[in-house]
Amino acid sequence: MRFRLFSLCLLSAAFVLTAQPAPPHVHIAAGDLEGTYDDAGPMAFLGIPYAAPPTGDRRWREPQPVTPWGPVRMVKSYGPACMQPQSWAKIPPSEMSEDCLYLNVWTPSLSPSIAAPVMVYLHGGGFLNGSGNIDGARLASHGAVVVTVNYRLGVFGFLAHPGLTAESPHHASGNYGLMDQIAALRWVRDNITAFGGDARNITVFGESAGATAIGYLMVSPLAQGVFDKAILESPSGLFTPDPERTREVRGLTSMDTVGLAVAPNIAELRNASVQEVMDKADAAVKKLFGPGGSGHVRLKPEGHTQNPDAIDSPWWAFTDGYVVPEQHAKLYANGKAMRIPVMVGTNADEGTVFLGSFAPKTMPEYDEYLAKTYAPCGRQMREAYPAKTDKDVLPAADRVVTDAFFLYGSFELARTQHGYLYRFSRVAPANQKTGATHGNEVRYVFGDTQRDGYESLDHRLSDQMMTAWVHFARTGDPRLMQSSDWTRIGSDDETPYMDFGDTLSVKKLPYGSMHVFEDLWPASGKVPTCEKR
Incomplete structure (x- = not known):
């Protein structure tokens, strides 16, 4: 009897072992990849290199192709986040590297009967911090292949310099972070079929700086044809004056000036x-944009506009004449x-997180701030607010702050593109203090x-x-059954x-x-009119 029970136990153990699915495996042009299964269900392929490490002589150059690997590459853990200041970062230094051009893929099926829509996420963080290492499994379980991306940040992602311009075949420098994003989207277009995704149906979506980046990609000649739809969550600074590489615009310091302040050579x-x-x-940033400095960067909520003691960061996407032509x-x-x-879209109380303890508190302070x-x-602002x-x-x-830096740009983008506009207003118990x-x-x-x-x-x-997000990625229409009144923004005053x-x-x-805001930041670049309507 004992022998029989022992035999049954062995058979049961063997069944359990053989019932375990083999790790998911795909073949792409650069080589074979072995992923893993996420707890939420979809298959996960984490830390896939989409470009060569931007180190050594590749520092401050356009992203270069990946060198093919030989044996199967294990992609079961996130790649490092891109370098970012410790004063901003919530990421341990051990998890950062200059070698950071990696992406992650979650897919519900490697061989679906109908290829799934693809959603590529660009993270926020003011172009200075953040990471694409965010779990996309639950979103993927709604029927999409989800991709998240790391791209160069700060001085490594947005340094313009006459020396870099001189060596560039395009006579331009800067916006390397945007070029990384474009390279990642090209990688997705070329490889996502192997993951069960539809290479002809790619939606790029992003939050904060990630959404702002999408606003730039939509006017970049380099990004033509690399994605098919766009979702922008709380883009900041769209339709406000842009820093330029070689000259001052509306008093904004040129990016070449910033680069030369970092180092002349x-x-x-x-x-x-x-x-x-x-x-x-x-x-260099402290000297240019600190107290008594001569520098001025574009208005944005992370900057001195809410806190006179804060030092503006110039590391932001800008007009370089190449990636962003005008x-x-x-x-x-x-x-x-x-x-x-x-x-x-935007959130109802975007400004609270930026105002903090240094917000204007009295009527005179408010008047001075405006x-x-x-x-x-x-x-005019005093009358409007x-x-x-x-x-x-x-x-x-x-x-x-909510309207100037987020809602205005979102509305203008929706109006010029005849897009869908949304607002997020839910205040969970965890967010009672900030809205x-x-x-x-x-x-x-x-x-x-x-x-x-x-x-x-x-x-x-x-x-x-x-x-709604996945439905938009699939069809270009986010509407649910009960939202037929949610129509695209027109050129008239209809603003649902x-x-x-x-x-x-x-x-x-x-x-x-x-x-x-249309008077304050005219798209023509002319001097503000501020005419009372």
């Missing part, structure tokens, strides 16, 4: 260690952007609400948002948007609130 920088480069860049607002206004399906930040349209008492100041300042602030929607888009501080309502909203809040509801944006 590019060979010196190429031979320096990663830390030396970051230290030199930090010193001022992006002008290109949009002249109809020179891609004509593709677009969905763009006059200084939005000159010469301070009076009134505050009658000191208690009104903080909510009014939140509306100003529906910047970045809060990301957990919902990736299904990451199964944690303390979120309720069943949040899980349901997350499922609805993932369904979907509100993702405690319930889903279609509302109308008051178009009149955008006029002051």
Whole structure:
């Protein structure tokens, strides 16, 4: 009897062992890849190199092709995040590297009967920090192949310099982070079929700086044909004046000036260690944009506009004459952007996370803030965003930052592209202090609400948002059954948007609130008019 039981145990153990699925395996042009299974179900291929390491002589050059590997490459853990300042980063130094051009793929099936839509995510972080190492499995389980990307940041991603321009065959420098994104999207177009994805149906989506980057890619000649649809979550600074490589625009310091302040000789920088480069860049930024400095970068919520003690970062996408040929607002206004399906939106309380403890608190401080930040349209801003008492100041300042740096650009993009507009307004228990602030929607888009501080309502909203995002990726139309009134933004005053809040509801944006920004930042690049309407 014991022998029989022992034999049965062995048979059971053998069955368990043989029942385990083999690790997922794909073949692409550079070689074979072996992935793993995510706990949420889809297959995961993590840390795939999409370009050669941008190190040594490849530092500050366009991304180069990957060298094919020999044996099967194990891709079961994330690649390193790109280098970023410790003062900003939430990522341990041990998880960063200059060798960081990796992407991650989650797929529900390697051989579906119908190829799945592809969704490529660009992370936020002000072009200075952040990582694409975010779990895409739950979103993929809704029927899409999901890809997340790391791209060069800070001085490594956005340094312009006359020395770099001189050695470039395109007579341009900078925007290496944008070129990384384009290289990643080309990699996806060339390889995603092996993962069960539809190479003819690629949606790029991103949040904050990732969404802003998409706004640039849509006017870049280099990005033509690398994606088919776009979702922009809280883009910042679109349709405001852009820094340029060689000259000042509306008082903005040229990017060449910033590069020369870092080091006059590019060979010196190429031979320096990663830390030396970051230290030199930090010193140059403090000298140019610190107290008493002569530098001025584009208005953005991360900068001095909310905190006079903060030092602006110039490491941001800009007009370089190559990747971004002209001022992006002008290109949009002249109809020179891609004509593709677009969905763009913001959160209801974007500004709270930027205002913090240094927000204007009294009526005189509020008046001074508006006059200084939005000159010469301070009076018009005061009329558009009134505050009658000191208690009104903080909510009014939140509306100003939310509208000026996020809603205005999103609305203009939706209007020029005839896209879908949305707003995220849900305030989970975990976010009571900040409201529906910047970045809060990301957990919902990736299904990451199964944690303390979120309720069943949040899980349901997350499922609805993932369904809408994937439906848009599949068809170019995000609408659910109950949202037929959610139509594209037209060129007239019809401005419907979907509100993702405690319930889903279609509302109308008051178009009149955008006029002051059109006067302040005319797409033509001319001097602000600030005419009272």
